Amino acid sequence: MASVVRLLALALAWTGVAALVPALVSARWGEGLAPAFLATTMGCAFLAGAMYFASAGLAGRIRRFQVFTALSALWVLIPAVAAPVIAVAARLELGPAWFEALSAFTTTGFTQVPTGPRSLFVWFALLQWSGGLLTIVSAVAILAPAGIAGLPDRAVNRLDERDAVDTAGVLKDVAPIYAGALGLAFLAMLFAGAEPYAAFCLASAATSAGAHLPPEARDVLEAGGAARWLFLPFLLWAATSVRWHRALVTRRVHAAPEQPESLILLGYWLVLGLLFSVLLFRLAPGVEVMGAIGEGLFTAASLISTSGLPGASDTFRHLPEGLVLTVTLVGGGALSVAGGLKILRVRAMLLRARGDLARLISPNIVQPSRTGEGGIGSAMRGVWVGTVALFATLAAVTVAFGFGAPSFEAALTGAIAAMTNAGPIYDASGHDWPPVANLPVVSVAGAAFAMIAGRIETVGAFVLIHLAFWRT
Numbered sequence: 465m466a467s468v469v470r471l472l473a474l475a476l477a478w479t480g481v482a483a484l485v486p487a488l489v490s491a492r493w494g495e496g497l498a499p500a501f502l503a504t505t506m507g508c509a510f511l512a513g514a515m516y517f518a519s520a521g522l523a524g525r526i527r528r529f530q531v532f533t534a535l536s537a538l539w540v541l542i543p544a545v546a547a548p549v550i551a552v553a554a555r556l557e558l559g560p561a562w563f564e565a566l567s568a569f570t571t572t573g574f575t576q577v578p579t580g581p582r583s584l585f586v587w588f589a590l591l592q593w594s595g596g597l598l599t600i601v602s603a604v605a606i607l608a609p610a611g612i613a614g615l616p617d618r619a620v621n622r623l624d625e626r627d628a629v630d631t632a633g634v635l636k637d638v639a640p641i642y643a644g645a646l647g648l649a650f651l652a653m654l655f656a657g658a659e660p661y662a663a664f665c666l667a668s669a670a671t672s673a674g675a676h677l678p679p680e681a682r683d684v685l686e687a688g689g690a691a692r693w694l695f696l697p698f699l700l701w702a703a704t705s706v707r708w709h710r711a712l713v714t715r716r717v718h719a720a721p722e723q724p725e726s727l728i729l730l731g732y733w734l735v736l737g738l739l740f741s742v743l744l745f746r747l748a749p750g751v752e753v754m755g756a757i758g759e760g761l762f763t764a765a766s767l768i769s770t771s772g773l774p775g776a777s778d779t780f781r782h783l784p785e786g787l788v789l790t791v792t793l794v795g796g797g798a799l800s801v802a803g804g805l806k807i808l809r810v811r812a813m814l815l816r817a818r819g820d821l822a823r824l825i826s827p828n829i830v831q832p833s834r835t836g837e838g839g840i841g842s843a844m845r846g847v848w849v850g851t852v853a854l855f856a857t858l859a860a861v862t863v864a865f866g867f868g869a870p871s872f873e874a875a876l877t878g879a880i881a882a883m884t885n886a887g888p889i890y891d892a893s894g895h896d897w898p899p900v901a902n903l904p905v906v907s908v909a910g911a912a913f914a915m916i917a918g919r920i921e922t923v924g925a926f927v928l929i930h931l932a933f934w935r936t
């Protein structure tokens with residue numbers, strides 16, 4: 465338990481350090497919010513110090529059931545400490561401010577704050593970038609080794625205890641690559657002509673598949689040109705496995721186990737992008753061929769990565785809503801910041817279906833199989849459990865949205881947007897639906913649960929509920 469407390473203390477300490485950046489931005493532009501951000505820093509420092517010293521000298525390694533508890537605490541705790549300054553800066557009540565912070569931290573992008581001080585949107589950018597990092601680290605260090613929802617566990621160095629978790633080692637491997645991508649994206653946006661403030665917010669959104677952007681950054685994307693083309697590769701980067709990224713950096717890409725999935729995802733993006741291009745050219749008024757191609761490829765990358773950012777404000781209005789929702793629900797690759805069902809599970813189910821059909825035709829055929837290796841039970845069983853859990857949760861969240869949504873279409877779109885952490889497909893649908901934070905409490909609670917469940921592969925949320933039930 466001491467290790468879990470220290471993990472929470474580390475997360476709080478990072479949040480306090482991150483709050484210094486918007487404090488400096490506020491001081492530079494004379495917004496008057498620097499004291500509020502400094503208060504956040506001091507509060508986080510006090511809590512982190514108290515938790516660290518309370519657990520000092522206590523031995524123990526982090527185990528999986530403890531980390532599941534820590535994960536749930538982090539997804540609620542960090543938005544809780546980030547919310548007061550959002551309430552001050554955006555002039556919101558504390559409840560909606562917490563929901564705004566949760567939306568940013570889970571990289572979902574539900575928002576009722578379209579404009580605001582620069583320091584506020586820098587704070588959103590840091591929250592969504594940190595949430596993306598937490599998503600990757602938790603998937604590689606916790607969810608995949610535990611066999612959650614069929615995620616692949618290909619760790620080279622096995623720990624001596626089956627339920628031990630090496631979060632520090634994974635963070636050491638992942639954080640430099642993730643931070644390096646942020647730096648490259650920032651430089652790319654500067655090269656495209658964006659000012660540093662907009663470039664930083666765009667870089668954070670691209671690398672974390674987030675969607676909290678200030679008007680200045682949205683204007684850069686809507687203007688098209690070099691910025692959109694330079695933004696696009698980072699969306700694809702966000703949709704592919706972090707282990708594949710490491711293989712690319714170390715020049716061992718052909719030995720990467722995620723190579724086939726990543727190539728399939730890139731091919732899927734290209735085909736989907738061309739399909740979107742044709743639809744936009746035919747349905748959107750006044751769109752030229754090259755403009756339709758650029759818009760289609762960008763939209764495909766945005767939906768696959770579950771960022772959900774439209775290239776132009778009216779893009780989603782000209783595309784079939786069922787197609788947009790389906791692509792978003794499928795999502796990107798495993799062990800990435802993308803949400804959704806994931807290409808891994810869709811591919812596994814298709815391969816299993818093909819094998820079952822082949823066995824019906826040739827009952828005595830011998831087929832190679834890898835679904836039962838490396839652990840207890842079958843990886844294919846995990847794939848099916850993850851799929852069923854996602855759709856069951858989606859149904860429940862749709863019902864929750866139905867208490868306040870103006871139509872079934874709005875409820876379904878909001879539920880998919882929350883489950884896949886792709887909020888803009890709801891906000892930018894063109895139907896002028898009310899902000900999610902303004903819906904009844906049942907709908908807001910359902911959206912909050914769905915956003916967190918989407919970050920821990922849905923099954924992880926049920927594991928948390930199961931542990932809480934049996935421990936009470």
